[in-house]
Amino acid sequence: MSDVGTKELRIVGFLCNWCSYGGADTAGVGRFKQPTDLRIIRVPCSGRVDPLFVVRALLTGADGVLVSGCHPRDCHYSEGNYYARRRLEMLRRLLQFMGIDEKRFHYTWVSASEGQKWQQVVTDFTKQVHELGPLHDKKEKAD
Amino acid sequence: MALNQNPYMPEMATVTRIIEETPNIKSFQVVFNDKEKMKAFKFQPGQVGQLSVFGVGESTFVINTPPTRMEYLQFSVMKAGEVTSALHNLYEGDQIGVRAPLGNYFPFDRMKGKNILFVGGGIGMAPLRTLILYMLDNREDYKDITIIYGARTPPDLCYKEDIKEWESRKDVNLILTVDAQFPGWEKRVGFVPTVLKEVAPKPDNTVAITCGPPIMIKFVLEGLAELKFPDDQIVTTLEKRMKCGIGLCGRCNIGHKYVCKDGPVFTLRELKELPDEA
């Protein structure tokens, strides 16, 4: 059971190493209660998140995908998240066009110190995905 | 039919020993899990097998032990692509699949009573090793045996144990060479085709068998032509990207010949009749 009350779904989170992964860590250290649907994949930078990572996840079993990086102006590599912002915005609109609800995909910025914000993002996004339910029929779900 | 009813079905086998030949070549000694099948297994020197790492894929390698030594089958693998890397990650005791024997073999019967010249480079020594060992096990059938073997550096020479044995034998003329000077190396230095010309073996009643990287083969063939070896006394083995191994999938063909089924062993004369797509 997921913490939001229904059966656990699969949500994949791509978190940048420098800010958001730290943020998630801060939330963990602070023992903030979070839903357990999220599987985190640590990436060097949100700029590393090829839109195709998101597509692949959504096509092969994920019910939602969350991308989180450093706040604009705070990128460890100065500008990775600026590129990410353009790409992910493009992707968001393409997914909606293809019939995958844009609410299943969210990108945001969380810094290493924002444990509380991280908790909020995960909780809210998980709730949002649960409202939509599973993306795949059970039989379609890949292993 | 030597193969299973289903030609795509590999025989499960266990890797019993792994030998690190060079920094990027390992030899795998393999035994079929089914003891009866191992006992009944027949092949000829030069034939190849497809090794499967399940989930990664299949790749073709020559069986480099001779049919006269059947305790295990040995395959030498140079780490290059996906399957070879997966093979290099195996441990002794691991399971692999084997589809063998495939392809044709060296015309060793036709070579009886002749002088034999082997010219090998790098991993290209693998198919030659089969035939050399086979001939040494039937030594009286063949006359002089000369082996020219080269590699980039001394550590890149494969089959060091065999080399030691061949060096000690009086009935084998072994010539080793490396591409450039190397600390501690006192033997020949130079590319294989150059050494071939220096050694200048006589073509009379001699068969030349060569295998190595494509560029080496190209120059060795030129060298042999200069030494007046006739085309049908030059034998080489080819390598191609292969998938099915049984002449169906269509990628290893040179003209109407499939390297996996009609090859890998060809005489130079046969090759000259085919399109230039080696």
Place this chain on the structure above:
Amino acid sequence: MSTEKLKEIILKVLPDVDTVIGWQEGFDKIHITPFFMKSPEDAEKAVWNSLCVQNLAAYLPSLKKKTAVIVKGCDSRTIVQYMQEGLIDRSNVVIIGIPCTGVVSVKKVLKAVDYQPIEDVKFSDEKIIIKTSKGEKTLAIADVCPDKCKTCQYPTPIVYDHLAGDPIESTKPAESVYEDIKEFEKKSLEERRDYFKNEFDKCIRCYACRNACPMCVCQDSCIAETRDPHWITQKLSSEEKMMFHMIHAVHLAGRCVECGECERVCPMDIPVAKLKKKINSEMKELFDYVPGVNPEDKPPMYTFNVEEAKIKEHKL
């Protein structure tokens, strides 16, 4: 524009280049085929009419020697985009532009004549007259043109060295370009999802769309076939096919010049250009950017603004 004028230019250009890429008659009267002209005799066989649909500029990056290419307005956007991305050496290319009022979609014509073998084709006054064993049929070119012609903004090539004819202005409203996309978006999410699933299920992975695409630069090293990285399997499932088409579309974000080749060449008649057109409509909306019109531009995915005027942070 007369074919004679075009031949004149070809003959003039030929001595300076290795090849002039144009069109010639194909295996039947309705199929025009690319023609790599090397000699004045070849030039005699060159044709230009509304059946010259194929985007010849797509051959340029693979050619090493100096080449002249005949382009329509739409095709010229390919060259502009190549210039933006440094994929061709402009000094190595001679562009022969043709002002074009619209071409013909062979698929649409064949459908209109019930796929009968075509015996003859004639043109008269914005019409195409098709003769089959069942008789003659006259079709207005506007009714059988590819969708891209209906909203064409660039009837005259944007770049050219020689122009075969007089420049013409577009008569189509600029807002019309993405109308079909807006129309499609009126469908529900489920309808759209089913639509794409059904369409892409027809895909046989022949990669004609990819190979015909002038902006698909990976070509032989396509991620759809490599195993390292192993993005997609060789299986024939909907997911794998969808993934391939997503890869294609996403790699073309802000780069697709809307030549429509991907859709034209698809042997399974899949509307593969739709995704790319959608992305382009977003590029226009987000960054006011149109690919392939200004050689000095930078594709929007290759750059950024610290403050993005039109991208707002999304609230959960």
Place this chain on the structure above:
Amino acid sequence: MADTGFLPKEKLKDFLEALSKDAVVYAPALEGDIVLFKEYSQGKDLYLDRPANLGPKSIIYPQCETLLSFDFKKNDPEDPKKVDIELKTESNFANTVVFGCRPCDAKGLVIYDKVFIDTDTADPYYKERRDKTTIISFACEAPFAGCFCTAVGGGPADTTGSDVLMTDVGDGFFFEALTEKGKAVLKSVPMQDGASYKEKAQKIKSEAEKKIRNPFPKDATEKLSQKLFDSDEFWEKVVSKCISCGACTYLCPTCYCFNITDEKTKDKGERIRTWDACMFNHFTLETSGHNPRPSKLKRFRNRVGHKFLYYPEKYNGVIACCGCGRCIRYCPASVDISEIVGYLKDPKQK
């Protein structure tokens, strides 16, 4: 009377329904604007007006087929590193009828048979499908764009590879059983006696044959010019426009080259066989980076060579092309293989 039969047009669906009782029936159907072979089900529309975009080859030789599947099992609790591998093959192909393919499509299967069945390493997957399938071909009355079946030894009513040949005789269809399988099919369904239509059908068929174009001399003994075949210049001239996609090969009823790949998830996987195309660069690309056919010129030459030289060399002069014209019709650049072979047979043309 089981050898021939006649059905009025309105009875055709009853015929298909009767067939579907004992077999899975595939028949051509419209899918948007294209024609594909679809499993026939009651009341479904048939489409026989033109050949399918993709012939029935995918039914007998599917684009993706599982050769074997494997499970990785850790059976030894003492040694967690030890992985046992279990191999499995499955076959559950039902009796099948392919209805309404064209004679060229059926001829293509015979070309596959030589490769997949008439060999010491027969392909069990193909063989099973082939054995369990009955082919009912529909004779063409007239050619379609690009067709050249007669030039490669076929014809609009060629019977090679078919079990039953069906001819449209105006008010209905005339059926001829050509094999035991075909006889069994005709026997299984009530049908009028067809004998009185035989002559009419014959006439329609020979009329059709006259309408097919002949891009090169039919005479099979007419060899291709080896000199031209070996000339890079020639190939450059004819294939510069090729875009190296796989449309021609995937749609071709006689192209059979394939790839074998492993796909796995955590604890299981499959070895699959998928269509591959000799027109792709990676088809022959070796790990070392060496490619024996590195240019589209070489690849195209191999494709033509395979069909018109290498295959005939191996199989008694049989040409591995059925003249269906799909590779011409659907080629993105309208490359015309019949024109190329025409040049090779008669180099003076060029």
